Amino acid sequence: MLKQITRVVAALAITAAATVTTAGQAVARSEPTGTFCYQAHVQNIGWQDWRCDGEWAGTTGRALAVEAVRFHVQPGSSIRFCARAHRANYGWDDRQVCVNGSHTTDQIGIDGVNVAMEAIMFASSPTMNADAHISNDGWQGGAAYVGASEYNTLPNYMIGTTGRGLPIEAFWFQVA
Numbered sequence: 001m002l003k004q005i006t007r008v009v010a011a012l013a014i015t016a017a018a019t020v021t022t023a024g025q026a027v028a029r030s031e032p033t034g035t036f037c038y039q040a041h042v043q044n045i046g047w048q049d050w051r052c053d054g055e056w057a058g059t060t061g062r063a064l065a066v067e068a069v070r071f072h073v074q075p076g077s078s079i080r081f082c083a084r085a086h087r088a089n090y091g092w093d094d095r096q097v098c099v100n101g102s103h104t105t106d107q108i109g110i111d112g113v114n115v116a117m118e119a120i121m122f123a124s125s126p127t128m129n130a131d132a133h134i135s136n137d138g139w140q141g142g143a144a145y146v147g148a149s150e151y152n153t154l155p156n157y158m159i160g161t162t163g164r165g166l167p168i169e170a171f172w173f174q175v176a
Helices: 002-022
Strands: 036-042 066-073 080-087 097-099 105-109 117-125 128-134 144-147 156-160 168-175
Touching (some): 066 097, 066 168, 097 105, 156 168
Antiparallel strands (some): 066 105, 080 097, 117 156, 144 156
């Protein structure tokens, strides 16, 4: 009887965890259809469907790191967005990528090599709001202003952490 109760409780816990990890995520889309879209490559899962305009990408409660991110703006859009990744055991990538109405899609991080992304530094026009869910910490409560960058003249912001070894598990971006 005790074993049976334990199995039922375990099944309910798994069901509750699955419900929590999908809450707040958007309807699946194989193509980017919003104003500003992003796609996460997640450890042991691969590329997820596109998320747009404030929907969160990645997972929570599963201890799975985001390894790479693709960004997309609609052709002809006035949005300019630049980003670079801070990766585990590597640091800041040497390369910053920018997307805009004429160069609409690009990627930071590397998929398929099992290296966690720990932070994303970004600059945009217009300004973007963003947040990241960090392993063992949860949602950060918004992006932090980090000042000027050698790569562009826009104000730079960061989600995630550096120097703590804590991967990003989920994130979102939205035009302010």
